[in-house]
Amino acid sequence: GAVVSQHPSRVICKSGTSVKIECRSLDFQATTMFWYRQFPKQSLMLMATSNEGSKATYEQGVEKDKFLINHASLTLSTLTVTSAHPEDSSFYICSAGPSSYEQYFGPGTRLTVT
Amino acid sequence: DAKTTQPTSMDCAEGRAANLPCNHSTISGNEYVYWYRQIHSQGPQYIIHGLKNNETNEMASLIITEDRKSSTLILPHATLRDTAVYYCIVRVGGAAGNKLTFGGGTRVLVKP
Numbered sequence: 001g002a003v004v005s006q007h008p009s010r011v012i013c014k015s016g017t018s019v020k021i022e023c024r025s026l027d028f029q030a031t032t033m034f035w036y037r038q039f040p041k042q043s044l045m046l047m048a049t050s051n052e053g054s055k056a057t058y059e060q061g062v063e064k065d066k067f068l069i070n071h072a073s074l075t076l077s078t079l080t081v082t083s084a085h086p087e088d089s090s091f092y093i094c095s096a097g098p099s100s101y102e103q104y105f106g107p108g109t110r111l112t113v114t
Numbered sequence: 115d116a117k118t119t120q121p122t123s124m125d126c127a128e129g130r131a132a133n134l135p136c137n138h139s140t141i142s143g144n145e146y147v148y149w150y151r152q153i154h155s156q157g158p159q160y161i162i163h164g165l166k167n168n169e170t171n172e173m174a175s176l177i178i179t180e181d182r183k184s185s186t187l188i189l190p191h192a193t194l195r196d197t198a199v200y201y202c203i204v205r206v207g208g209a210a211g212n213k214l215t216f217g218g219g220t221r222v223l224v225k226p
Contacts, residue, residue, distance in 0.1 A: 004157075006157075034213055034214070036216075043201075043216045043217060043218055043219060044152075044158065044216040045216070046213055046214075046215065046216075049213060091155070093157045093158070095157075095158075095214070100207060100212065101146070101163070101207050102160070103148075103160070103214055104160055105150075105157035105158045105159070105160075106157050107156060107157045108155070108156065108157045110155070
């Protein structure tokens, strides 16, 4: 299947700082990418849909000013967690697909805010 | 998107077939059935998807009932590495913006 990468795989930051997570499609172009968050022992929850060249679409309850999404090219979407707090500690996962019928997931980024 | 119902957990024996059921009684005609699995601390892995015909690939088989209200994922020879949470998801096909909505999934433990 197609390959989606994320960077970094793990990050620890201090409370109040911002953290940027990258999601790349390595062997295909993606006009749409998705960002998910997963807390321990829970399922994945969709945070937002990232659209190349336009604004992201956020799910209900997700603060767009806190979770900034930029999809500046057909192979890269970034999620910036601004002014991170310990409750933002989670596993962040992106997905993208080479066609409307396929979605592949990145390996995830574990964020720990101290 | 239609909602799915899966057993919370199940055990299966290594080397035997694992049959994972999924109910999706409100599925619409343009919704596909997708299966993903997530091994601990990794991103979900695509397994298979189908619309109404049974499908088979190198990982698994997908059996969809004629009324499309339920399906079964079959892992033909389970190995210890198949221990994971398996998610059955229904999703409208045909548009890149159609998101995947995850339910609770089935936690599968393959035992020696």
